[in-house]
Amino acid sequence: MIKVNENYLKLQGSYLFSQIGKKVKEYEEENPNRQVIRLGIGDVTQPIAPAIIEALHKSVDEMGNKETFHGYAPDLGYEFLRNTIVENDFQKRGCDIYADEIFVSDGAKCDCSNIQEIFSQDNKIAVCDPVYPVYVDSNVMAGRTGEYNALTGTFSGVVYMPCTLENDFCPELPKEALDIIYLCYPNNPTGSTLTREQLQVWVDYANRVGAVIIYDAAYEAYISENHVPHSIYECKGARTCAIEMHSFSKNAGFTGMRLGYTVVPKDLKSEEGVALHSLWARRHGTKYNGAPYIVQRAGEAVYSPAGQSQIKSQVAYYMKNARVISEGLKSAGYTVTGGVNAPYIWMKTPNGMTSWKFFDALLERANVVGTPGAGFGPSGEEYFRLTAFGTYESTVEALDRIKKL
Amino acid sequence: MIKVNENYLKLQGSYLFSQIGKKVKEYEEENPNRQVIRLGIGDVTQPIAPAIIEALHKSVDEMGNKETFHGYAPDLGYEFLRNTIVENDFQKRGCDIYADEIFVSDGAKCDCSNIQEIFSQDNKIAVCDPVYPVYVDSNVMAGRTGEYNALTGTFSGVVYMPCTLENDFCPELPKEALDIIYLCYPNNPTGSTLTREQLQVWVDYANRVGAVIIYDAAYEAYISENHVPHSIYECKGARTCAIEMHSFSKNAGFTGMRLGYTVVPKDLKSEEGVALHSLWARRHGTKYNGAPYIVQRAGEAVYSPAGQSQIKSQVAYYMKNARVISEGLKSAGYTVTGGVNAPYIWMKTPNGMTSWKFFDALLERANVVGTPGAGFGPSGEEYFRLTAFGTYESTVEALDRIKKL
Secondary structure, three states: OOOEOHHHHHOOOOOHHHHHHHHHHHHHHHOOOOOOEEOOOOOOOOOOOHHHHHHHHHHHHHHOOOOOOOOOOOOOOOHHHHHHHHHHHHHHHOOOOOHHHEEEEOOHHHHHHHHHHHEOOOOOEEEEEOOOHHHHHHHHHOOOOOOEEOOOOEEOOEEEEEOOHHHOOOOOOOOOOOOEEEEEOOOOOOOOOOOHHHHHHHHHHHHHHOOEEEEEOOOHHHOOOOOOOOOHHHOOOHHHOEEEEEEOOOOOOHHHOOOEEEEOOOOOEOOOOOEHHHHHHHHHHHHOOOOOHHHHHHHHHHOOHHHHHHHHHHHHHHHHHHHHHHHHHHHOOOOEEEOOOOOEEEEEOHHHOOHHHHHHHHHHHHOEEOEEHHHHOHHHOOEEEEEOOOOHHHHHHHHHHHHHO | OOOEOHHHHHOOOOOHHHHHHHHHHHHHHHOOOOOOEEOOOOOOOOOOOHHHHHHHHHHHHHHOOOOOOOOOOOOOOOHHHHHHHHHHHHHHHOOOOOHHHEEEEOOHHHHHHHHHHHEOOOOOEEEEEOOOHHHHHHHHHOOOOOOEEOOOOEEOOEEEEEOOHHHOOOOOOOOOOOOEEEEEOOOOOOOOOOOHHHHHHHHHHHHHHOOEEEEEOOOHHHOOOOOOOOOHHHOOOHHHOEEEEEEOOOOOOHHHOOOEEEEOOOOOEOOOOOEHHHHHHHHHHHHOOOOOHHHHHHHHHHOOHHHHHHHHHHHHHHHHHHHHHHHHHHHOOOOEEEOOOOOEEEEEOHHHOOHHHHHHHHHHHHOEEOEEHHHHOHHHOOEEEEEOOOOHHHHHHHHHHHHHO
């Protein structure tokens, strides 16, 4: 008789954003006249930039023509895209990364959740707390996290690294032995960053203890300060300890287009001396079949001069929203971080209110949707996330409503 | 120190088609003047049909416009696509399947390889032999297959069901206790089919022993005979024992577009009473982020009257190739099956030649690429696969060369 993967039964609640979606839908059905503003999920609202649309039309025409039609993509992704990525995202920044170390995929979420498959079941993971739920949930599904403790809201097999106002949202090096460290900078959900020097400490630590850092750089396009690194490979020694994920979702509005990539340097080896690059290549070849040709051409257009200029305007648009949120909340007396190098604003709930209570209050009294900090881990309790991805008009309106509370 | 998933080290060689690609590339580099014809990998050559191209252009324009832009897709896929799928692929055929049982994805290969994640590590799998390598490899990676025996070419924890000329490529019901049965009909690689009555025997068996059938229907568009079912849900009782995968790759030429779907009926439960639908939904929501909006719109256009008429011509084009191959090989004295309800032609190698030797001979002497049967499992030895996905001209030319050997 078939039995299920019992690790799935250890997952807590439904996936955070599905749960929020359900709550909002119920509220809207009960209150059809209220205009709900969504600053919860990190979905973009600006359309795909003209240079990218042009590349899409061109490649669609290629697909309709016998001479220029494209079938299965190469396992790692098309060279035209991998070369462009390497040149713009790495070589221009002095990072020692090569085109055959880039694995094009359908998004950073998939890569972040799939990467753990190449590691031993026994490896111990560490995550920041609060954290993007996918890192933990994918390891829960794989049976790497031990049992859930409902009192503490943590899994026994996971090392949680608290990031709170007290430590300026910068995690301390763990004292426990561990193998896989998930870091996301600019951070989701707190909007915080590490300086190049702070990140170097992590790279040195990982090399010293033989751990691998899974570095999620999905929000690097929002970095505005020079001391904040865009890639972990700006740090010395990262080639032997770090895997990095990038996304086209937030810099170019590809949430509905699906494109990302993962860097696995060939120098990165396990204790047994196995190159992680070869394992990830094997997984990519066996369990995946590439991003659509037309989407990879769209990705290439992101790096064109016109594409770059257009997506920079979009990022600026969202960062203007971030300032509206940040300044609005501060003027209303809230304690706020983030929003400078990231599209996320992280606020303390008033008077120690739980984050789900604050979620309900904000939905019901201001008709604004945010994300409860507790959804990101126990240290997210009494915090709340707002995102800058709305339209300018709705963001201004949302803050007006919040200020009136 | 990081350790790798040691199950990956049990994988045999590289992924079959990567290995073939490498061999062909080497041959072409050494023999730049030879015109190599590829009838190996199942990649299509006809461009995307005009009705689908039109839908793509339209949806690309939507993505470039603020009012019609689409961000993250719904977890299960857009309703417009799921409704169309259910109506055309199931309800029209009298199959009792509903839109909320359809999970849209980026292809049947990904779904086939990911589906095993929701099952217990202890579940025992059965596969046809020969078999599409992804079913076995994804289970090897998950640690469900035991040790590899190089003498027999099999994994100790897998039940292999031989499909050869002797049993007319129809597997016998296994005598061993098992939990997960992979069936692919029309079959890759043998091109064989089961009648509705033969498939009913499997459904009854699975319900009797509490097993689940993973039914890969990627080639159903090539069925030309009435007694061959297009879906396992044409059989009574399949809702309690079967998961089915469909692909847009071969019927509509989407190998470079990436679209497929998986059906998980809500009646399908594990021994513990857990609905597999809820587990797959959780996996979909946590480890995946949907197929691109524009590709889902392209999928919808596949079912439009113009789309249907155009893709039927493409299927007919490939099936004309299948006849060229099948009749050509027969006239050259080979023993041949398949090619009637499937784009695959399965032939016996001459004089008990090993399939990789035949691969080399065909590449070097006729400059034609096929797929060695041994790559699909031990019972594939002394067999060889040719595909009908080339152009008509190159297929005719390839057969002329083979006949001259």
